[in-house]
Amino acid sequence: MIRLLLFVCLTGIACTANSQSNNFQFGLLVKGGNFTLPNAKSEVSQYRFADNFSAKFKPGYQYTFGIYGEYRFGPQFSILAELSYRLSYFERVETQTYQFIDTSGILSGSSRFLQSSTTNTLVAPLKVQFSPKKLPKWHFQAGAGICHNFSVKNRSASFYQLTGFPDAEYNTEFGATSWDISDFRMHYTAGILFQISPHTRIGLEYLFERYYTQAADTYYFSNSPIDFIFYGTYPPNMHSFSVSLQHNLLQ
Numbered sequence: 001m002i003r004l005l006l007f008v009c010l011t012g013i014a015c016t017a018n019s020q021s022n023n024f025q026f027g028l029l030v031k032g033g034n035f036t037l038p039n040a041k042s043e044v045s046q047y048r049f050a051d052n053f054s055a056k057f058k059p060g061y062q063y064t065f066g067i068y069g070e071y072r073f074g075p076q077f078s079i080l081a082e083l084s085y086r087l088s089y090f091e092r093v094e095t096q097t098y099q100f101i102d103t104s105g106i107l108s109g110s111s112r113f114l115q116s117s118t119t120n121t122l123v124a125p126l127k128v129q130f131s132p133k134k135l136p137k138w139h140f141q142a143g144a145g146i147c148h149n150f151s152v153k154n155r156s157a158s159f160y161q162l163t164g165f166p167d168a169e170y171n172t173e174f175g176a177t178s179w180d181i182s183d184f185r186m187h188y189t190a191g192i193l194f195q196i197s198p199h200t201r202i203g204l205e206y207l208f209e210r211y212y213t214q215a216a217d218t219y220y221f222s223n224s225p226i227d228f229i230f231y232g233t234y235p236p237n238m239h240s241f242s243v244s245l246q247h248n249l250l251q
Contacts, residue, residue, distance in 0.1 A: 025070040025248045029082065031205060033242025035060030035090045036235075052097045057236045060090030064123065068246060078129045080141070086121040090235060109162040117235065120151040125189055137195040139203070144189070147209070149182040151175070185209060191244060199248045209238035 038059050066084025073079065094113040099106055125145025132138060153175035160168040186209070193203030 023072045027248040029068050029246045031064040031242040031244045033240050035062050037239045055094045058091040062088040076131050080127040084123045086123050088119050091116045107163045112159045115156045118153045121149045123147045139193040142190045148184050151177040201246045203244050205244045207240040211237050
């Protein structure tokens with residue numbers, strides 16, 4: 001990651017020194033789109049005492065802001081390095097229905113659990129770009145990179161209904177700001193952009209990241225170090241389709 005950051009910085013310096021050449025670009029980028037596919041399911045297995053249990057994710061969103069450096073080493077090919085900050089959000093919804101026998105008869109109940117997570121991430125991909133001779137304004141990109149979370153904030157809301165009892169609702173909020181809340185992980189990307197002006201490109205980009213376990217916080221309910229609850233997040237696989245905008249600051 002340090003090498004990639006150094007590459008972006010050096011590319012910017014080189015671009016400034018060679019701003020009259022079309023071989024170098026250095027500019028700003030913004031992206032915005034969904035976090036995952038509608039009704040995505042978690043790959044983290046969980047055990048529930050319930051007759052019917054379902055857990056799904058809502059699409060969520062992600063916004064990315066950063067810089068990029070590009071070097072063209074041929075008429076049609078170039079290589080790009082990006083360094084970006086990403087804000088992402090997703091929601092996980094669990095629903096359960098159950099029945100059990102009590103002295104008063106068969107009781108029916110249901111519950112709904114909503115967890116939302118807002119994550120701040122550093123993203124650094126490396127891409128190869130191809131521009132066809134007959135379509136010089138179209139740019140096809142593909143690449144891979146690494147990312148790392150540096151803060152997360154989680155919220156949860158639980159709703160319970162049970163025959164003969166009043167409805168109950170509980171809300172909690174927890175989070176962490178630490179470089180250790182997640183590991184470095186890979187992501188893969190592909191996209192297509194169109195040159196709308198000599199300095200600006202707009203397009204559509206797809207981003208994939210596998211799910212992971214992310215630490216959030218630990219709560220202690222007594223003096224015993226054994227009596228605690230660990231709050232973590234279990235994001236789904238990231239399948240993000242976003243609109244991408246690149247603006248070259250040179251030339």
